[in-house]
Amino acid sequence: MHSRKIASFIDRTPNLARLGKLAAALRELQKTWNDSLPDELKGLSEAVGGEGGTLVVATRSSAVAAKLRQMETRLLINLAKNGLEVSAIKVRMQVELLPHQAKNPKRNLELGESALNAFSSASEQLPDSPLKQALHTLLAKRRQS
Structure with missing residues (x-):
């Protein structure tokens, strides 16, 4: 589909138009935030919104959070220079990954009956050992479920 067709569809749908404007505003906020950060901190946090005159920023690192809190006054000055007037950060x-980062789906770790039988026959040939006990435990758990 051509991009102009998609844009016209979004503009004609009120909910999508509102979401499109919100997404554009968040992209602009993130760009302004990144432009206000020193190079060593770029990409380690994300501007996620605002509450009153406060910019809300998310990070997964407590060290980065502490550094941002230490630099708050300097960052507020940089934000003002970049056209964003906020009184606090x-x-x-x-705790989880940031929204734009993909989560890896859990892999299906089920074993088929032939694999279970192969593990069973292998464990019977082993002498008493932690490996043999681990195989018995694995087989018992897999056959229960």
Whole structure:
């Protein structure tokens, strides 16, 4: 589909138009935030919104959070130079991955009946050992579920 067709569709759909404007505003906020950071901190945090006159920033590193809190006055001056007037920066720890980062889906670790039988026959040939006990435990758990 051509990009102009998509844009016209989004503009005609009120909810999508509102979301499109919000996404554009967040991209602009993130760009302004990155432009205000020193080079060594770029990419380690993300501007996620605002509450009143406070910019809300998320990071996964407590060290980065501490550094951002130490630099708050300098960052506020840089933000003002870049056209964003805020009175405070609130740094939040992001326990999970940031929203734009993909999560790896869990792999299916089920074993088929032929694999279970192969492990069973292999464990029977082993002398008593931690490996033999581990195979018995694995087989018992897999056959339960």
